[in-house]
Amino acid sequence: MTLAIETHQLRKVYKGRPVVQDLSLTVGPGEVFGFLGPNGAGKSTTVKMLLGLVMPTSGSVQVLGGSPQNPDVRRQLGFLPEQFRFQTWMTAREFLNFHGRLSGMSASDLQTRIPEVLEQVGLPGRGGEALNGYSKGMLQRAGLAQAILARPRLVLLDEPTSALDPIGRVEVREIIAGLKAQGVAVFLNSHLLSEVEQVCDHVAFVQKGQVLRQGSMQQLLGGAVPVEVRADRLPPELLSELGTLGTLELLPEQGGRPGVQVQLSNDALIPRIAQIVSRAGVQLYALTPHRTDLEALFLELIDTSGEGQV
Numbered sequence: 001m002t003l004a005i006e007t008h009q010l011r012k013v014y015k016g017r018p019v020v021q022d023l024s025l026t027v028g029p030g031e032v033f034g035f036l037g038p039n040g041a042g043k044s045t046t047v048k049m050l051l052g053l054v055m056p057t058s059g060s061v062q063v064l065g066g067s068p069q070n071p072d073v074r075r076q077l078g079f080l081p082e083q084f085r086f087q088t089w090m091t092a093r094e095f096l097n098f099h100g101r102l103s104g105m106s107a108s109d110l111q112t113r114i115p116e117v118l119e120q121v122g123l124p125g126r127g128g129e130a131l132n133g134y135s136k137g138m139l140q141r142a143g144l145a146q147a148i149l150a151r152p153r154l155v156l157l158d159e160p161t162s163a164l165d166p167i168g169r170v171e172v173r174e175i176i177a178g179l180k181a182q183g184v185a186v187f188l189n190s191h192l193l194s195e196v197e198q199v200c201d202h203v204a205f206v207q208k209g210q211v212l213r214q215g216s217m218q219q220l221l222g223g224a225v226p227v228e229v230r231a232d233r234l235p236p237e238l239l240s241e242l243g244t245l246g247t248l249e250l251l252p253e254q255g256g257r258p259g260v261q262v263q264l265s266n267d268a269l270i271p272r273i274a275q276i277v278s279r280a281g282v283q284l285y286a287l288t289p290h291r292t293d294l295e296a297l298f299l300e301l302i303d304t305s306g307e308g309q310v
């Protein structure tokens with residue numbers, strides 16, 4: 001299996017100051033990897049090293065099993081920079097044609113591929129319009145079309161949804177899911193943590209060029225979870241049975257409904273709560289896992305790691 005990305009002890013020093021340090025990452029084919037961190041954490045510098053645009057000071061980087069300097073490797077990469085400079089005098093079709101030719105695609109391939117990607121990013125039939133008439137959200141879609149045009153095996157997206165409305169964001173999530181289903185790996189920089197949470201398999205938190213924590217979504221957010229149960233009544237037999245799953249804490253009534261919080265060691269036990277409640281013959285009104293989300297984890301990590309950002 002060829003990994004999409006493999007870095008080992010990657011380091012970049014600017015003017016004597018390390019901005020990326022000891023970065024070791026692996027991203028498998030078809031994996032969606034979220035790279036998260038505050039401003040100045042070293043995310044763009046890392047992306048530039050992955051693309052072969054910036055030389056590492058030390059350490060190694062391989063993308064799609066080769067060097068990012070290798071033109072054959074580069075041809076298989078898609079990239080949407082955060083601040084893409086569009087050739088706004090071109091129509092979307094001309095713009096995609098231009099970038100497609102730069103990637104080595106043939107004119108006949110582009111003729112079928114361009115309408116296909118315009119459709120995919122939600123711009124069907126808009127290819128004939130000049131980009132200088134596009135809205136910010138449409139430009140971001142056109143940039144995304146450019147990133148996936150040459151059927152890349154690894155796509156690097158820097159804040160791909162920052163200019164999009166909620167519908168556009170859902171569509172981008174669907175595009176990312178579609179890429180993943182085709183075995184394309186996606187490396188995503190984003191500040192929109194709730195989005196990252198919905199789309200990523202694996203996440204790394206970085207600050208001051210260093211990974212603070214990385215893991216699968218299950219490792220980071222799965223596992224122990226407090227679950228709130230609300231029912232019309234909570235008889236003692238029910239409470240004692242729930243108590244076999246984890247420690248209990250009685251909650252104040254809400255709307256006349258008693259509640260209890262069950263501290264589960266493992267979220268795989270959630271269905272057991274439903275079974276126990278149902279067997280007890282009480283009316284269940286809510287069964288709510290209070291999971292940590294990425295945003296809470298992000299704030300916790302950034303807070304506990306020393307001074308603020310760069």
Ligand SMILES: Nc1ncnc2c1ncn2[C@@H]1O[C@H](COP(=O)(O)OP(=O)(O)OP(=O)(O)O)[C@@H](O)[C@H]1O
Binds near residue numbers: 019039041044310
């Ligand atoms: N060419 C350069 N020369 C000197 N310093 C640089 C250069 N490029 C980046 N830096 C510095 O490296 C640090 C990391 O910058 P980088 O752009 O990688 O951060 P980032 O995590 O992408 O930030 P943001 O979220 O704001 O885009 C910053 O302090 C930046 O000033």
